[in-house]
Amino acid sequence: MSAEEFVEYEEGLDWLHGLLRFGARPGLERMNWVLEEFNHPERRLAFIHVAGTNGKGSTCAFLTQMLMEANYSVGTFTSPYMVDFRERIRYNGSMISQEDLLTLMNEVKVLVDRCEKETSFGSLTEFEVITIIAILYFARVVRPAVVVWETGLGGRLDSTNVVSPIVSVITNVGMDHTQVLGNSLEEIAREKAGIIKPGVPVVTGERRPEVLAVLQDKAKQTRSTLYQIGNHFDAQQVAEQLGEQQLRYKSIHRREPSSYRLTMNGMHQTDNAAVALMTIDVLRNYFSYLLEEEEIVRGLQQTRWPGRLEIVSPRPMVVLDGAHNQEGIAALTGSLKQLLPAGTRLHLLFAGLGDKPLTGMAKALDPLKDQIEALHVTSFDFPRAADAQTLYEAFRTGGWEDEYLDTVPDWRAFLLSWMQEKQSAKADDWLVICGSLYFIAQVRAFFPTTVEEAGE
Incomplete structure (x- = not known):
């Protein structure tokens, strides 16, 4: 064991949090350098890449639960965390173990130090390191069938944007992080649209024409099919009381509308569920994912996401x-x-x-x-x-x-x-x-x- 290796989990965590001093530094050069050194483990995984101003976490939770109900093994990467840092990296709903996280922190630290010394890119940020750790954990340790992969900030230059997903999801676009992403909805939409990859289908819960125009433009450039709420799919809230709601969902991939129950409140959750359902429809129709209707029903009904009403x-x-x-x-x-x-x-x-x-x-x-x-x-x-x-x-x-x-x-x-x-x-x-x-x-x-x- 090298003299510089962390022995205790808390030591490694302190080092990781210490990288916060480097702040958010948009750009993918550090990520690509480290992944190249690791021989690109991300290329061995199937990702659903989720961006958006609001609703990312809930949409990721819906997707994870539906896929798990259908017996798919699922890796989930989200941020921030509520109680325990390890919530950010989960396999089938369970957090990464302290032992696995410590092992991967020690492995990644070597390359973080090298990147700082050997390149002009400087040190990796905390979020970049946790993103690398998530990729290594999913690609080498647990090997899930699919990874639900949430962006940190924006999309185009976000450290998660080093993957080639099977589906991209943009929940919506709002005026947040304007100091980094831009001062208009169109500018922010351009950053989010950066996760759209050549030929990869995109699902969006955005309805505003000026934002859709930006997403459509990018999808046209990359020859990606863009599925829009209110056009190719939609959901209506039918009834709601504290702790539950019923919705009706329809999509171009279904002959008849379907009814579902959520235990999460709010019209915004109706939209998030619709986006997750359309993503599942795309997976079923174009990637041969097998999810029975009762598994989808159970998945939506059992989804919980802390800190949302x-x-x-x-x-x-x-x-x-x-x-x-x-x-x-x-x-x-x-x-x-x-x-x-x-x-x-x-x-x-x-x-x-x-x-x-x-x-x-x-x-x-x-x-x-x-x-x-x-x-x-x-x-x-x-x-x-x-x-x-x-x-x-x-x-x-x-x-x-x-x-x-x-x-x-x-x-x-x-x-x-x-x-x-x-x-x-x-x-x-x-x-x-x-x-x-x-x-x-x-x-x-x-x-x-x-x-x-x-x-x-």
């Missing part, structure tokens, strides 16, 4: 949602309008990152003004987190009066007192916690483990 306490009612940009908050607002029982007093606990459109997010909550009792803004332990005063000002600029707003110096103390105070409260008090996935991850760890995860 997730109830972590039924009494008092506490709901977590990872909405972290303007479109996400608008989707959350629409869902709450539909789901809140009459007479509910709604309280929001909000924390967000300083580089997000905070005033726009505040404005997106406006349709809930009649139901919101109080907006509690707070900060949390994360490098890019906005402080509570910044959030307070953003909400004021976004049209919220002082009487709605209050700053919370310590969100944990706030939650403790809320849980104790409201334990015996009637069901008309709801606390919804939102604003950042990173914040939601920390809040989630505050609550007892949910039943679904008890076995992990």
